[in-house]
Amino acid sequence: MALATGSQTLVDESDINRYDPEYRAWLREAVRKVQADGNRSADTHLLTIPLPADWGIDLYLKDESTHPTGSLKHRLARSLFLYALCNGWLRPGRPVIEASSGSTAVSEAYFAKLIGVPFIAVMARSTVKSKVELIEFHGGTCHLVDDPCEVYEVSARLAEETGGHYMDQFTYAERATDWRGNNNIAESIFRQLEQERFPEPSWIVATAGTGGTSATLARYVHYTQRATGICVADPENSAFLEGWRTLDRNITSDKGSRIEGIGRQRVEPSFVPHAVDRMMRVPDAASVATIHLLQRLLGRRCGASTGTGVWASFHVIAEMLARGEKGSVVTLLCDPGERYLDKYYSDTWLTEQGIDPEPYTQRLERFLQTGDLSA
Known part of the structure; x- marks a missing residue:
């Protein structure tokens, strides 16, 4: 790209290279694990x-x-993780956060553990205890809120505060799954x-x-x-x-x-x-x-x-x-x-x-x- 500076024209020879071999190796392995599941x-x-x-x-x-995680949401969680990984949104050591009524969080906790990242579920306090226990069994933690309508805002805030990724199933569920085939439901x-x-x-x-x-x-x-x-x-x-x-x-x-x-x-x-x-x-x-x-x-x-x-x-x-x-x-x-x-x-x-x-x-x-x- 040419840049005009006064009477001179300079050639921009900058090269921004974000390729990180260590991250790409982690990404390949993470995608392999999710696809193997x-x-x-x-x-x-x-x-x-x-x-x-x-x-x-x-x-x-x-x-x-x-x-493996006992519900329909296992398919969704697998699709969401593949979608987020291939978009470059998930990074080693950074948490995945999800707003959930329970079952999606159980499945996402499973996949987070599978690829070795922390997981935080934001759920209504009224969620049945057994789902909380399943999330914790798969290595996740639960952030409970009194008003179910708060789960979206709290999830986004936690992602910003932790440097993690808000998976946001309610926005990405319809686009993360390949509806043309690829063994969808x-x-x-x-x-x-x-x-x-x-x-x-x-x-x-x-x-x-x-x-x-x-x-x-x-x-x-x-x-x-x-x-x-x-x-x-x-x-x-x-x-x-x-x-x-x-x-x-x-x-x-x-x-x-x-x-x-x-x-x-x-x-x-x-x-x-x-x-x-x-x-x-x-x-x-x-x-x-x-x-x-x-x-x-x-x-x-x-x-x-x-x-x-x-x-x-x-x-x-x-x-x-x-x-x-x-x-x-x-x-x-x-x-x-x-x-x-x-x-x-x-x-x-x-x-x-x-x-x-x-x-x-x-x-x-x-x-x-x-x-x-x-x-």
Whole structure:
């Protein structure tokens, strides 16, 4: 570049070289470790939920609880770490900070330990104790705040104070995952369905915490030219449904979600409303009633976010039956219920929260016999 100085023209011969062999060696090894984890835990089971044979409808549950950190968020954390590493945002010895309702922080603590960097989770004080213990088990530390809305600001401040990196799952979830393929959750679902009687599901039902999973599912369906509909089930007190209905990203809620891992008080940046075909509000009591039904049907406990998705799936199936349609529906088993024994499986907690699952339990029993889920 030529620089003019008075009557003279000088040639700028400066050479700014930031190449650091030691850092690049660390980076290559860190990326290798994260990718190796993907090879070891690349896929999860696709379970069937038993329905009456004469319905001609199959319901599948993508069991994300079998990941090394026990939840759907393991995929997200792996993608976020690869994205941050390849962008040059993570450095040896500097902490990774995340705002989380718990499960993402557990998974990110795992990957931080894997590549040898500190990890700090910023979470609401109401997060279940078992998730705090899991984060600490994986070497992370927890910074608890009283107001869930504070997690964003506190995380950014801690990153600035420590010289670390704020991972910010709520902004980067939708762009960190390669939605065109590379063993994302959508590609995995369709590959596993290839030998089933209805290989292209009528609907995939997801729930939204960051919005990243629904964005990945929807984009992949559109990219691969499928007719599958994408439905997002939203719990009480979440801003996502109203933000989707109005396409107003400034919608907020004055209360936090009681279903951990999903539902937010604001429309998160990673939520892609135009890609989603349908949204459904699910009462918290219906989510709880559904996980107790699943315990009976599957012989295992699931988190309440799974109940939210399955309740919405039952609604979709009831509609298909009413129209005389056959086909398949897929939803997600997000995490195990053992994390919530003192919450969704506790009569004391349910009473304190004013949650009565019994009316929805009765509707579920009638649905399994008649296909009718109406009130």
